[in-house]
Amino acid sequence: MTKPVSPHLATLKTLPFMAPGPPADGAVVLTERQRTELGRIALRLRLPARKVVYREGAPAVSIYAVAEGFVKSYRELASGRRVIGSFLFPRDLFGLAHKGHYVNTAQSISPVTLYRFPLNELVAMLKQDGEMQFQFMMKVTHELREAQRRAILLGRRDAPGRLAMFVSLMAEEPSSYSRETRVVSLPMTRSDMAAFLGLSLESVSRAAAELRRRGLIEFEGRHAARITDPIRLAKLSAAV
Amino acid sequence: MTKPVSPHLATLKTLPFMAPGPPADGAVVLTERQRTELGRIALRLRLPARKVVYREGAPAVSIYAVAEGFVKSYRELASGRRVIGSFLFPRDLFGLAHKGHYVNTAQSISPVTLYRFPLNELVAMLKQDGEMQFQFMMKVTHELREAQRRAILLGRRDAPGRLAMFVSLMAEEPSSYSRETRVVSLPMTRSDMAAFLGLSLESVSRAAAELRRRGLIEFEGRHAARITDPIRLAKLSAAV
DNA sequence: CGGTTGGTTGAGCTGTATCAAAAGATGTGG
DNA sequence: CCACATCTTTTGATACAGCTCAACCAACCG
Numbered sequence: 302m303t304k305p306v307s308p309h310l311a312t313l314k315t316l317p318f319m320a321p322g323p324p325a326d327g328a329v330v331l332t333e334r335q336r337t338e339l340g341r342i343a344l345r346l347r348l349p350a351r352k353v354v355y356r357e358g359a360p361a362v363s364i365y366a367v368a369e370g371f372v373k374s375y376r377e378l379a380s381g382r383r384v385i386g387s388f389l390f391p392r393d394l395f396g397l398a399h400k401g402h403y404v405n406t407a408q409s410i411s412p413v414t415l416y417r418f419p420l421n422e423l424v425a426m427l428k429q430d431g432e433m434q435f436q437f438m439m440k441v442t443h444e445l446r447e448a449q450r451r452a453i454l455l456g457r458r459d460a461p462g463r464l465a466m467f468v469s470l471m472a473e474e475p476s477s478y479s480r481e482t483r484v485v486s487l488p489m490t491r492s493d494m495a496a497f498l499g500l501s502l503e504s505v506s507r508a509a510a511e512l513r514r515r516g517l518i519e520f521e522g523r524h525a526a527r528i529t530d531p532i533r534l535a536k537l538s539a540a541v
Numbered sequence: 542m543t544k545p546v547s548p549h550l551a552t553l554k555t556l557p558f559m560a561p562g563p564p565a566d567g568a569v570v571l572t573e574r575q576r577t578e579l580g581r582i583a584l585r586l587r588l589p590a591r592k593v594v595y596r597e598g599a600p601a602v603s604i605y606a607v608a609e610g611f612v613k614s615y616r617e618l619a620s621g622r623r624v625i626g627s628f629l630f631p632r633d634l635f636g637l638a639h640k641g642h643y644v645n646t647a648q649s650i651s652p653v654t655l656y657r658f659p660l661n662e663l664v665a666m667l668k669q670d671g672e673m674q675f676q677f678m679m680k681v682t683h684e685l686r687e688a689q690r691r692a693i694l695l696g697r698r699d700a701p702g703r704l705a706m707f708v709s710l711m712a713e714e715p716s717s718y719s720r721e722t723r724v725v726s727l728p729m730t731r732s733d734m735a736a737f738l739g740l741s742l743e744s745v746s747r748a749a750a751e752l753r754r755r756g757l758i759e760f761e762g763r764h765a766a767r768i769t770d771p772i773r774l775a776k777l778s779a780a781v
Numbered sequence: 782c783g784g785t786t787g788g789t790t791g792a793g794c795t796g797t798a799t800c801a802a803a804a805g806a807t808g809t810g811g
Numbered sequence: 812c813c814a815c816a817t818c819t820t821t822t823g824a825t826a827c828a829g830c831t832c833a834a835c836c837a838a839c840c841g
Contacts, residue, residue: 378693378781379779379781384692424675427671427675427678428671428672430671431669431674435667441682442637442681445684445685446639448685448688448692449637449688452624452626455692455695456622456739458798460829491788491789492788499695499696500829501830501831503790503830505788506789507789510790540619540620541618541619541620698829699797700797741797741798741799742819743797743822744796744797746822747797747821747822763820
């Protein structure tokens with residue numbers, strides 16, 4: 302290393318670390334050796350729901366990967382408003398930092414199992430293994446595309462449309478969607494959805510009622526929704 | 542290379558390629574040798590204003606860097622609405638792709654000078670030079686942070702506040718802001734601003750009038766604004 | 782079971798989109 | 812260099828969607 306490590310590493314998506322499954326869209330493909338290498342510096346940890354993993358502004362010394370469960374990454378604004386930047390699912394990486402400090406606060410939504418990587422060791426490893434680093438780079442660009450999609454979502458003005466896009470987004474998460482039953486699990490609260498969608502809690506609630514009334518989705522409890530009309534839901538999602 | 546190149550490279554910010562200036566926030570630091578290497582595969586090209594560099598969906602074979610001028614990166618939605626993902630300034634990189642196709646359309650706002658890098662050669666180079674790739678990674682994470690800020694901007698409900706944030710954002714671009722005169726150059730049209738801010742063209746116009754009325758900024762022609770009250774502008778920008 | 786957290790529903794208000802028209806800038810060719 | 816045609820921007824009037832405030836309901840947890 303020629304200069305001090307700049308800890309800028311990103312929230313990354315869908316890294317099948319420790320889980321060599323079918324390579325999903327933009328999935329990382331690591332060799333056995335690389336997996337082993339990563340395993341050497343990783344620490345496994347379990348957390349109950351609602352635990353803060355790290356807080357915005359804290360010194361960024363680790364990158365995390367979700368093994369099981371769900372995490373949210375958010376920022377508190379001066380006004381007290383919360384903005385959720387992303388929801389993290391199994392195989393996602395998180396720990397975006399700037400100038401050595403975490404940019405967001407990360408908190409578990411459900412009980413979670415995480416892997417923790419010391420930032421400096423991970424960076425050193427990536428610099429030496431260009432192929433592996435490239436896989437990580439793919440993940441960051443994936444994140445970037447996701448962020449752009451979110452911007453498009455936020456450009457919509459109608460609450461039902463935003464919610465429809467959100468449900469469609471969640472349905473893309475393999476760990477949250479069953480193609481057979483068409484049930485999407487929505488582990489976060491309505492309030493979290495509002496903070497992600499840039500809507501008020503009430504608007505989310507009303508939008509949900511509206512989608513149900515139109516026959517697009519049917520809620521099954523608070524944390525699951527069955528897509529009753531996939532075609533029209535997709536149409537509404539795409540009708541930006 | 543062990544497998545076919547996945548052309549996922551990203552729109553990157555503030556890479557001082559071919560322009561070794563004072564390293565700005567998150568700026569890339571390349572050695573002389575790395576600069577030379579990059580120069581070997583780069584092609585310089587000049588374009589007049591309003592020229593499409595590449596179109597959404599076209600095969601992604603190149604990454605571009607802005608040397609001079611301004612570029613916008615946008616998507617056309619089914620409804621005909623345009624969403625501008627980002628404005629590109631000198632030293633920015635662009636060319637985000639997915640599965641071998643560009644995600645956005647890139648178009649020059651002014652006459653521009655660009656550098657074009659063949660994607661496969663660049664990727665090969667990055668994989669061999671872990672340090673250089675890491676610098677690129679920093680850029681992607683920078684982009685990601687920018688995207689998150691934009692999401693916060695879009696979360697705001699008031700048009701004047703959004704515009705204030707936008708002007709502040711533009712004022713962070715060294716190539717668009719003069720600290721002495723406090724003049725921000727806004728090379729894009731009002732319509733472009735609207736497409737970036739998720740507002741209607743008319744709302745942008747009204748918001749601009751409102752900021753002028755409040756004494757925060759004074760417009761000098763269509764493509765420049767003087768910040769008359771930096772403190773209050775910053776306060777409004779931050780008052781999310 | 783009581784308390785806490787999370788969610789739904791209703792009434793009124795504010796602000797932005799939309800439609801419409803006019804005014805201002807820009808560029809072209811005579 | 813001017814006159815015209817086009818594009819961009821501003822300004823105005825109206826409608827509607829989502830925010831806010833407020834009350835009520837449901838679920839979950841010790």
